[in-house]
Amino acid sequence: MAKKVTISDIAKMAGVSKSTVSRYLNNGYISEKKSAIISQLIRDTGFKSNFFASRLKTKYSRLIGIVLPRIDSYAVGQMLAGITQILNEQSYQAIIITSDLDHEKEIRAIHQFNEQGVDAIIVISIGITEKQIEIVHQYSTPIVFAGQYDKRLSCIKFNDKKAGSILGEYLRQKGFKTCVYLGVPDSDKAVGIERRNGFIKAFKNKVILIHTDFSFEQAYAQGDKIMSYTPSVVVGATDNIALGFLKYLHQNKINVPQKIALAGFGGYSMGEVSSPSLTSIFFNFKALGRKIAFFTFKRLSGETFSSYFEDDFKLLIREST
Amino acid sequence: MAKKVTISDIAKMAGVSKSTVSRYLNNGYISEKKSAIISQLIRDTGFKSNFFASRLKTKYSRLIGIVLPRIDSYAVGQMLAGITQILNEQSYQAIIITSDLDHEKEIRAIHQFNEQGVDAIIVISIGITEKQIEIVHQYSTPIVFAGQYDKRLSCIKFNDKKAGSILGEYLRQKGFKTCVYLGVPDSDKAVGIERRNGFIKAFKNKVILIHTDFSFEQAYAQGDKIMSYTPSVVVGATDNIALGFLKYLHQNKINVPQKIALAGFGGYSMGEVSSPSLTSIFFNFKALGRKIAFFTFKRLSGETFSSYFEDDFKLLIREST
DNA sequence: CTGTTAGCGCTTTCAA
DNA sequence: TTGAAAGCGCTAACAG
Numbered sequence: 001m002a003k004k005v006t007i008s009d010i011a012k013m014a015g016v017s018k019s020t021v022s023r024y025l026n027n028g029y030i031s032e033k034k035s036a037i038i039s040q041l042i043r044d045t046g047f048k049s050n051f052f053a054s055r056l057k058t059k060y061s062r063l064i065g066i067v068l069p070r071i072d073s074y075a076v077g078q079m080l081a082g083i084t085q086i087l088n089e090q091s092y093q094a095i096i097i098t099s100d101l102d103h104e105k106e107i108r109a110i111h112q113f114n115e116q117g118v119d120a121i122i123v124i125s126i127g128i129t130e131k132q133i134e135i136v137h138q139y140s141t142p143i144v145f146a147g148q149y150d151k152r153l154s155c156i157k158f159n160d161k162k163a164g165s166i167l168g169e170y171l172r173q174k175g176f177k178t179c180v181y182l183g184v185p186d187s188d189k190a191v192g193i194e195r196r197n198g199f200i201k202a203f204k205n206k207v208i209l210i211h212t213d214f215s216f217e218q219a220y221a222q223g224d225k226i227m228s229y230t231p232s233v234v235v236g237a238t239d240n241i242a243l244g245f246l247k248y249l250h251q252n253k254i255n256v257p258q259k260i261a262l263a264g265f266g267g268y269s270m271g272e273v274s275s276p277s278l279t280s281i282f283f284n285f286k287a288l289g290r291k292i293a294f295f296t297f298k299r300l301s302g303e304t305f306s307s308y309f310e311d312d313f314k315l316l317i318r319e320s321t
Numbered sequence: 322m323a324k325k326v327t328i329s330d331i332a333k334m335a336g337v338s339k340s341t342v343s344r345y346l347n348n349g350y351i352s353e354k355k356s357a358i359i360s361q362l363i364r365d366t367g368f369k370s371n372f373f374a375s376r377l378k379t380k381y382s383r384l385i386g387i388v389l390p391r392i393d394s395y396a397v398g399q400m401l402a403g404i405t406q407i408l409n410e411q412s413y414q415a416i417i418i419t420s421d422l423d424h425e426k427e428i429r430a431i432h433q434f435n436e437q438g439v440d441a442i443i444v445i446s447i448g449i450t451e452k453q454i455e456i457v458h459q460y461s462t463p464i465v466f467a468g469q470y471d472k473r474l475s476c477i478k479f480n481d482k483k484a485g486s487i488l489g490e491y492l493r494q495k496g497f498k499t500c501v502y503l504g505v506p507d508s509d510k511a512v513g514i515e516r517r518n519g520f521i522k523a524f525k526n527k528v529i530l531i532h533t534d535f536s537f538e539q540a541y542a543q544g545d546k547i548m549s550y551t552p553s554v555v556v557g558a559t560d561n562i563a564l565g566f567l568k569y570l571h572q573n574k575i576n577v578p579q580k581i582a583l584a585g586f587g588g589y590s591m592g593e594v595s596s597p598s599l600t601s602i603f604f605n606f607k608a609l610g611r612k613i614a615f616f617t618f619k620r621l622s623g624e625t626f627s628s629y630f631e632d633d634f635k636l637l638i639r640e641s642t
Numbered sequence: 643c644t645g646t647t648a649g650c651g652c653t654t655t656c657a658a
Numbered sequence: 659t660t661g662a663a664a665g666c667g668c669t670a671a672c673a674g
Contacts, residue, residue, distance in 0.1 A: 053651035374667035
């Protein structure tokens, strides 16, 4: 079972001092002979340096705290996969707390990570508030925000405006004249405002704005209202929203794309298996996750605040347009 | 920035001993007066107990290591959401490593967690090997396996056999006579063997078995072969597999469910938005995640090995049958 | 109810 | 190149 082999035990057995063993473990300022014997002893006993004792002395933990709005979402899962991939490669580890889309919890999580002594914190944010900015400046731990932007913080996110404009441009060139855009509230600056503005500016023609939440159901429920504007194309701020409306179209036997075209943002696999498959802007969330990790390491190595906008997305033209 | 306020500082300021402050922080065996003054001081100074020092003394870290095959999957995301929900409620925290579906990495992760001194380990496994069993018995840290079963370990998973039989029973009663079952390799005991056997036993009629992997693409590619058996119903071992074949049916203008019926396992939202929507066995992965956490706490509180089979799934009858 | 006293296991000067 | 010694910040007997 749990063999309580400590550094002293090894030292005793090897006939050296604890410091020597410690040196072997760290810098390695040690003679060949002793090194060999210690090495052997460690192997035999199965000794493992006590994580907490070591962290108590040195200042860093090789732990990165990650605050997530929720974990059961495709985008978050992909990002997390990207982040942990890079973290693990560098022998860092992720420790996660979910905020459940609650600003207060997000803040509490940041406090908690600080208390735990993580080396850095990554916050996949649902919106940056003044209070958060205050907290970031009050702690010395590097904090990186992802998904949202504020110039006073270190942020990394997709260039939502550009994403919106790519889709807008494409649909304009396709000759669509009237669009209903299913947007989410402005409280989500990235998805709510930037994506939409980019789209509207590039589409140039008529856009009717209808607000909805992020759910499949609410988009479905707005079907009648949407159709009352007789749009030639409907765009959902996310694929999920677009698919909610697609369900309505199916049930009302309205043909896509013959009667009406449809597009979304996300490029989730769901949009690939629907019929018709959904035209969408694919965001490479996993790649973003990797960038987030790199960005965090930069901050860790002393680089100062700055922001980054990722352009790794592309237009997937599929059957729905 | 990082104010290095320690428990001694607080003690000095409050005119008490460190132990008293420590007691305030923990058991609270302390007078009202001192409690009040310490409480105030902590608030003022922004003192936070040093995580590592405290963990060095007590044996517990309140950290649970979780080994995942991959994070960017719906099922895993849901489970993780359920697990972390309960963990966080109990002030425990999740620390994750991904195994990337690699047995070696899974084992390394278990070792690593042990070295780090987590209180318990949860392994969402892709298949239990002899080597793993050996390791579990060599460590004293409680380890809980999820998703797979071996009687020598603490396991928790869905009752796949029963899930299979529910769908088999339903399709038999519906009057289908010939079924193609798209199965995955036997190396995944739960999904590959149990689910399939439960199905076959309950369906009673003719079942043609075709092997495929977990991907949408491979299921799609097997379309011609599947149709050559002229089945009246096709069942995918996962929804994803079923949807891959659905894509084939769409492209070949074969009507579902008029010409052929289709069903899967999973109950993912993808099967809800497809058209027709997919009949499926819904597994409540989030609920399973919560159970996993509870189960882990039981082991933590000294209960011994045992296994648990979750029945929280149900038949979703939708348009495809 | 509270203070004193020992460490937890490790790292890190400092001198040798 | 090595060892002695001094803690990191906290908790937990023990005695009062």
